[in-house]
Amino acid sequence: MKSIRVTQPGGPEVLKLGEVPKPSPGPGQVLIEVRAIGVNPVDTYIRSGNYPNATLPYTPGRDCAGIIQELGEGVHEMKVGARVYTSGTVTGAYAEFASAEAKTVHALPENISFAQGAALGIPYATAYRALFQKAKARAGEWLLVHGASGGVGTAAVQLARAAGLNVIGTTSTAEGEKLVRENGAHYVLNHSSANYSEELMRLTAGRGVDVILEMLANVNLAKDLTLLAKFGRVVVIGSRGKIEINPRDTMARDASIHGMMLFSASDEDLKSIHSALFAGLENGTLRPIVGKEMPLAEASKAHVAVLEPGAYGKIVLVPQGS
Numbered sequence: 001m002k003s004i005r006v007t008q009p010g011g012p013e014v015l016k017l018g019e020v021p022k023p024s025p026g027p028g029q030v031l032i033e034v035r036a037i038g039v040n041p042v043d044t045y046i047r048s049g050n051y052p053n054a055t056l057p058y059t060p061g062r063d064c065a066g067i068i069q070e071l072g073e074g075v076h077e078m079k080v081g082a083r084v085y086t087s088g089t090v091t092g093a094y095a096e097f098a099s100a101e102a103k104t105v106h107a108l109p110e111n112i113s114f115a116q117g118a119a120l121g122i123p124y125a126t127a128y129r130a131l132f133q134k135a136k137a138r139a140g141e142w143l144l145v146h147g148a149s150g151g152v153g154t155a156a157v158q159l160a161r162a163a164g165l166n167v168i169g170t171t172s173t174a175e176g177e178k179l180v181r182e183n184g185a186h187y188v189l190n191h192s193s194a195n196y197s198e199e200l201m202r203l204t205a206g207r208g209v210d211v212i213l214e215m216l217a218n219v220n221l222a223k224d225l226t227l228l229a230k231f232g233r234v235v236v237i238g239s240r241g242k243i244e245i246n247p248r249d250t251m252a253r254d255a256s257i258h259g260m261m262l263f264s265a266s267d268e269d270l271k272s273i274h275s276a277l278f279a280g281l282e283n284g285t286l287r288p289i290v291g292k293e294m295p296l297a298e299a300s301k302a303h304v305a306v307l308e309p310g311a312y313g314k315i316v317l318v319p320q321g322s
């Protein structure tokens with residue numbers, strides 16, 4: 001089968017399309033015929049060698065959607081032919097077929113395409129965990145999704161809107177602004193504008209927001225602390241460097257900063273997350289946005305694109321036609 005292989009850490013050019021044997025599912029695993037693959041920023045961090053857990057050579061990727069082709073020993077609760085998405089794979093998602101532990105394989109409702117299914121595993125689960133398991137956001141609260149135009153941000157806006165929060169989203173482009181608004185944000189601010197924090201204070205009548213989901217903490221965390229209402233919570237989802245903060249800004253507001261890594265979520269937490277996502281997908285409140293579909297052979301271009309400004313939903317790779 002065709003698969004992207006990484007034989008050495010490095011830039012996007014180390015992602016090479018090659019032929020490898022089709023995997024067979026081990027005990028407790030299923031084999032998936034992959035129809036779409038989600039490209040996540042974390043795939044680029046692992047590829048560059050700045051992240052633990054990559055034993056060379058390997059096939060990248062955790063998120064894909066497709067059809068179950070074979071069941072491993074001891075898997076009884078799933079059916080061959082079922083439409084599914086993954087929140088992890090054993091053999092890597094950037095391929096025509098992938099083996100995955102059954103507990104990381106979830107039913108994909110009929111109304112959701114495979115490309116949309118590939119946007120779920122990391123982005124939607126991260127957004128859900130940040131909002132409800134970390135920040136414990138409640139209906140009626142004010143939320144700032146700082147970086148609302150990308151994979152995690154679009155998911156967070158949809159989840160929060162459906163849960164009755166007042167949602168402010170940020171982006172840096174006109175296309176992003178339109179997307180974030182159409183996606184359900186009540187207000188959209190431009191995070192590259194000098195006065196977006198004054199705008200936010202005006203929108204909240206000087207009170208600030210209860211929750212901030214932060215996609216780039218090394219740029220925004222110090223300012224975030226000044227935008228919080230009393231008892232406010234910031235969840236640090238993304239950060240690509242250091243930042244100096246004034247701890248007094250947390251004291252004055254009795255505020256909390258929560259770091260999070262989806263990979264730390266327990267099986268029980270993940271079961272709850274994916275059950276909630278299924279319900280939202282089925283009832284139409286969750287509608288993953290696929291901004292770009294590219295052939296699997298162009299994985300290296302996708303790794304460049306996912307780190308560029310001007311995010312627009314999810315970038316997805318498609319194995320057919322590679």
Ligand code: NAP
Pocket residue numbers: 040041042122123126146147148149150151152153170171172173176191215216219220236237238239260261262263306307308309310311312313314
């Ligand atoms: P993405 O699709 O590339 O989106 C990136 C988002 O960040 C876009 O909305 C972008 O807005 C926004 N952004 C860029 N500069 C910003 C700034 N100065 N202030 C606020 N927002 C800014 O990436 P993603 O998949 O949504 O992931 C977002 C971040 O979370 C990444 O760093 C990723 O590694 C991290 N992440 C962490 C976890 C975890 O478990 N902790 C899980 C998933 C993702 P514009 O392009 O419109 O400017």
